[in-house]
Amino acid sequence: MRGPKDYLKLGDQNAYCDECGFKFKLSELLDRWDGAKVDRKCWEPRHPRDYPQLPRTEQPPQPGTGDENIEYTSVTFSTNPSAPSGTFSGTSGHSAE
Numbered sequence: 001m002r003g004p005k006d007y008l009k010l011g012d013q014n015a016y017c018d019e020c021g022f023k024f025k026l027s028e029l030l031d032r033w034d035g036a037k038v039d040r041k042c043w044e045p046r047h048p049r050d051y052p053q054l055p056r057t058e059q060p061p062q063p064g065t066g067d068e069n070i071e072y073t074s075v076t077f078s079t080n081p082s083a084p085s086g087t088f089s090g091t092s093g094h095s096a097e
């Protein structure tokens, strides 16, 4: 199959666009970021979506924090028998008059 691009051109050769598959002269093709030989129409800068996605910064599941792992410690609070009891007022007994 011969096309309009099959004319003889010294120092050049036929090449195919890796993107659309059309025939071009090798000098017409450009090197794309992914190493493909593409024509000017198909050439494009690397799309941001092609970059690897950064992992989300959400908290991963913490192992070993289930209720079955809670250690219950028995603590007995004892009231101090010498501690004064009753209701205290911050102003009583401190008047200078």
Ligand SMILES: [Zn+2]
Binding pocket: 017, 018, 019, 020, 021, 022, 038, 039, 041, 042
């Ligand atoms: Zn192309």
